[in-house]
Amino acid sequence: MAMVACRECEHRVSDSAETCPSCGIGSPGGVTQLEIKRVSRLMGAAVPMAVWIDSNHVGTLASGKSLTHTVTPGTHRVECGLQQAGSKDGAQEFDVPAGRRLVIVVTTSKWNGKPIFSAELA
Numbered sequence: 001m002a003m004v005a006c007r008e009c010e011h012r013v014s015d016s017a018e019t020c021p022s023c024g025i026g027s028p029g030g031v032t033q034l035e036i037k038r039v040s041r042l043m044g045a046a047v048p049m050a051v052w053i054d055s056n057h058v059g060t061l062a063s064g065k066s067l068t069h070t071v072t073p074g075t076h077r078v079e080c081g082l083q084q085a086g087s088k089d090g091a092q093e094f095d096v097p098a099g100r101r102l103v104i105v106v107t108t109s110k111w112n113g114k115p116i117f118s119a120e121l122a
Contacts, residue, residue: 004029004098015098016074027072033101034071034094035122036078040064041108049106049115052079052088061106073098080106080115090115097121 004015007030011022020028038049038061048060051067054076059067060083073096081089094117096102101122106115 002098014074016072018072029073030098031070032073032096032098033068034076034078034096035066035068035101035103036061036080037066037103037105038063039105039107041110048083049080049108050083050088053077055079071096078104078117080117082108082113089113090117092117094119 002015003012006013006020006023006025006028008025008028009020009023011020013020013028015029017028019026036051040063048062050060051058053069053071058069061067075093075095077091077093079088079091081087094102094104103120103122105118109116
């Protein structure tokens with residue numbers, strides 16, 4: 001967690017603060033993009049994968065598709081699970097830097113269908 005200048009009033013705030021304690025603006029450290037891509041695989045390909053960011057359901061992914069979500073910079077927990085199971089089969093925390101887009105690639109294990117995560121800056 002880094003300290004940055006608020007984009008509105010220049011007050012020093014955490015880059016992951018939801019609001020500025022000085023001026024009250026939302027996302028004072030700015031916002032960034034978190035893209036989640038699901039790799040096409042035979043195992044579980046016909047079943048949509050549910051995606052949660054910080055325990056909030058943000059959508060579902062078909063095989064070979066992606067979704068983009070706006071987040072504040074900082075650490076975020078990404079959870080995924082095949083929708084037919086109705087559970088969060090895998091989770092990992094990622095540090096999303098300010099001003100950069102983080103791409104999280106999700107594949108499913110050929111052994112048990114659980115999500116495997118990797119990340120790269122775009």
